[in-house]
Amino acid sequence: MRASGILMPVFSLPGPFGIGTLGSEATAFVDFLAEAKQTYWQILPIGPTGYGDSPYQSFSAFAGNPYFIDFRLLAADGYLTAEELPAAQPVDTVDYGALYNQRPVLLKKAVDRLLAAPSPAYEAFCAAQSFWLEDYALFMAVKAEQGQAGLADWPDALRCREPEAIAAAKARLADQICYHKAVQFFFYTQWNALKAYANRKGVLLVGDIPIYVSPDSSDLWTHPELFQTDGQMHLTHVAGCPPDAFAADGQLWGNPLYDWPTHKASGFGWWKQRMKHATSIYDVVRIDHFRGFESYYSIPAGSTTAAGGHWEKGPDRDFIHAMQQALGGGNIIAEDLGYLTPEVKDMLTESGYPGMKIMQFAFDSRESGNYLPHTYPRNSVVYTGTHDNVTTEGWRSNASAEDVAYACRYLRCTPETLTEGMICACLASVSDTAIIPLADWLHLGSEARINTPSTQGANWRWRLTQPLPAALAGHIAALTTLYERVPEKR
Template sequence: MSVLQDRQAGVCLHLTSLPGARGIGELGRAAYRFIDGMDTAGLGVWQFLPLAPTGYGDSPYQPLSVYAGNPLLIDLELLEQDGFITADEIGVLEDLPPGTVDFDRLIPLKSQILARAGERFAKSASSAMRAARDDFVAVSDATWLHDYALFEVLRAMHQQRSWLEWDRAFALRDPAAMAKLEEAARAQIESIKSIQFLFFEQWSRLRAYAAEKRIRLMGDVPIFVALDSADAWARPELLYLDANGLPTEVAGVPPDYFSADGQLWGNPLYCWEQHEADGFAWWIGRIRHMTELVDLIRVDHFRGFEAYWSVPGDAPTARDGEWRPGPGAALFDAVSAELGELPIIAEDLGVITPAVEALRDRFGFPGMKVLHFLAGEAHFEPDSIPENCVCYTGTHDNDTTVGWFFGGPGDVRTPEEVERMQANVLEATGGTRQSIHADLTRLAFSTRARLAIAPMQDFLGLGSSARLNTPGTTSNNWRWRLTDEQSTP
């Protein structure tokens, strides 16, 4: 049975893009106002990107942990109300620019504030909050929290360098070295755990409010872990890593029309034989964790569960890769046997074969249809979009609809391809060039798809300057934010 039963409309906006005066979106007043705006507009699903702390390039798809929450999203006003920080301490963030996230300035400033909050928690938290924190730690330590706290302590000791560049004893988790670290850094470890508790406590409140408004939250699960992550450092046996922690096989996608060399993502690949021998326990834990946070789960690069592109770890491009079989139905059988029906949306874009479709359909997972992609085909037929899918105008990896329609910076399409797309869209929508963002959104919402979603930028008719991410680039991504005036859909 599909997790999509009733027709709904939704909006995609990452939490970092919420408005506010402290340099980045937070889990406080602006998030609650956004839910109120969705409720007023009749939108039923809020989709966002992974909530994890980010590493390389500030990308939520290269997380430092697939379990942890991003401390930068913690609402500081709520921490002030709880007595863990002061208004003066918060004030240093008010010089950060609106409308964008300046990660280089934000991260050191907010991290310092949060470190103070973590230290003060131990001294001034109420008995009820302290008990809730102890319960959280007791449940989370065995799965991920203790390893994550150790990882963050060691990153700070090594000036935020990759764990592959740490002192060898720490990189390879020598028992004697780790025991000394735990003793010497006990207060710092406990502070990091408290900060994670505060994130998930704020998230729990926000989720409860969304549920009151009957708004479903859609999270995102990247298929791969980052090499520079607590996940890879703590569980190297689950990945194709050599004795020094270097990946012997990495992820990517093969060459295609857009890239002669393919895409070399560089994430270490899973040793699926080890996962299967463990009964897929790591994946069961990961999906269980997500079901506790959100109502729907978009699984990125779903096709990689059927077969994935494996590239030698030392290859300069993805050209020399080959297809390898993924875990297939065995993984989802194991997870569903433990957790029941899975609220998964399969991101089934890219090289999709009948075998990938069969795996998706076996479990009733809705797929995805993106009008930006479909409109470029010779025959644009939105009426053929099926019910059991999510229909998008564009995704976080696309330009905004306005930028896409008029051909934004870096557009690789030929003028003829752009003209064909424009003709297809204008004919299908019956709209105009001036109202194309509204017309395409209306078209997505009128398809047979049970769920239709548009990025917030398309509701507002914003151009390419509001693009969130350009795949294949590493600068000026993940920065766009709403202003206060734009914050209601």
């Protein structure tokens, strides 16, 4: 099925609360997608953001981001009063520090009202999600008690989950544990309502899960046996990727690496649980760094760069077969970018999952892979760029003159029309799915970049600060129709 969609993070939506939320602006964007004849809305991970405000460094692989909870929806459900709603803020880039200080004040008021008379829906949610919710709520409560210190800096008894210390913490922090459980109920109530609304409009949500969990997460804390640790919750090796033309020292992510033999011995039970959860809250799941299942880059813990790492064998087809057994064959996108060996390509082929193609890479002389559109297979998802790339207008402004000239020769366009040329090439390609970042449809420059890998301080902050042009939905719909990406069901 030929189809298309738009990449737009939830946090980038407009709205009055300092960050995009799951409220009216989200449903309005769904309406825009439907009018533009789009099939997919692709977002970034929706977990609670941790180190560097990155959605790829979350406190939990299962929890939702409290920042995305819409206060107006809480008021509509009776958990806040109209007088308690904060004054509207001008739409600007996300200030995570302000959110950290301001959000819990109002959420606590809503939680208190919920817990004063817990609803059957809340009780049912806690029961259904108990496999992760209890541990996550305790983790967050202990983390707050420890002054938000990272897991590695907790007292030994708590870090290593000594039974007496855990029992005492559960008793001591009971109120805080209930708070975090209630906040997750609010998040998932609003998330499920948004997903249902999108699906009724014919829009499918494409979620995104990082392959790795954060070193400061309830996942590592509650399942240390699944990761490469020294038995005292200290990491022995961490994740990253090797040096290349884009990063001379490589990328040092610092995430815990999996103990794959232990996962295999358990039948990949934790991963099956994670993927079943993901496929229950998304219509399609993009797995970040998919090549890491075939082999992964291992860096000794304590390294200052990724240059001293080495490759280790991953679970490969054993993992693929386990996921197919648990989930069936479809609704997965494999992020297969980076250094791809024949073994990685064979694994992807056997999985049947579509890989990703990045149009910008086709014309970037630093990229050694072949991303020219005439080489794409049908079973692929093509993007002009992703959240890790500069916008296409930004690429045009920053790429070498030779690279821009090459792109224009290939796409038969001028530098001034290069963004539209790349969009049309994506839509015209044989790839079954084309995903275009909203910033490219708006022809925005580098100021709209979402993330620059291996940097900190200015990422994950971009928001849509101006109303969408009135004619944009029609323009997108016309091109989507021209390149036959409107599914028959529409």
